[in-house]
Amino acid sequence: MKNIIVILLLCISLSCKNKSKKQNISSAPVVTEKQISTTTKTTKSPGTALKIIEPVKWVTETRKLSDTEYELIITANIEDKYHLYSQTVPNNGPEPTVFIFEKNDNYKLIGNTSEEKGHTVYDSIFKLDIKSFTTQTTFKQKITIKKTNTFIINVEIEFMSCNNTTCMMGYSDIKFQI
Numbered sequence: 001m002k003n004i005i006v007i008l009l010l011c012i013s014l015s016c017k018n019k020s021k022k023q024n025i026s027s028a029p030v031v032t033e034k035q036i037s038t039t040t041k042t043t044k045s046p047g048t049a050l051k052i053i054e055p056v057k058w059v060t061e062t063r064k065l066s067d068t069e070y071e072l073i074i075t076a077n078i079e080d081k082y083h084l085y086s087q088t089v090p091n092n093g094p095e096p097t098v099f100i101f102e103k104n105d106n107y108k109l110i111g112n113t114s115e116e117k118g119h120t121v122y123d124s125i126f127k128l129d130i131k132s133f134t135t136q137t138t139f140k141q142k143i144t145i146k147k148t149n150t151f152i153i154n155v156e157i158e159f160m161s162c163n164n165t166t167c168m169m170g171y172s173d174i175k176f177q178i
Contacts, residue, residue, distance in 0.1 A: 086131035
């Protein structure tokens with residue numbers, strides 16, 4: 001099922017140059033091996049091999065600040081020649097990076113997820129000045145724990161990464177052990 005989602009995301013991301021953000025799934029472009037230049041995984045099905053692009057890898061760390069406060073650290077390692085967009089982007093621009101923390105009675109978020117300074121440059125794909133990150137960046141989220149028992153915090157990340165010619169939507173699940 002996850003492979004199907006990744007394939008759909010690849011199809012959608014290859015058409016991100018369209019000015020309209022509304023997309024009809026039935027009109028998504030066909031992904032050919034020639035269009036996929038960077039590979040990190042190969043998925044095989046009967047008679048075909050599809051290379052999956054994953055230009056952003058996520059690493060987590062938990063830092064205890066006090067008996068009741070923790071800092072959740074999320075580091076994005078970004079492949080060479082790609083960039084990852086900020087959590088805040090202009091209208092008619094790319095999709096922002098979004099962190100979705102699963103609700104849990106064991107903890108409470110303190111404020112919003114912070115991000116590093118990054119750099120704002122003119123993006124030729126979207127024709128806008130947009131804040132993005134290259135190589136590596138770190139996001140942080142503070143929490144207060146409500147119970148002292150151990151538990152897991154599940155987080156979904158939705159993001160867009162681009163190089164000079166192609167954009168792709170990404171999705172990742174991460175976990176923090178408290």
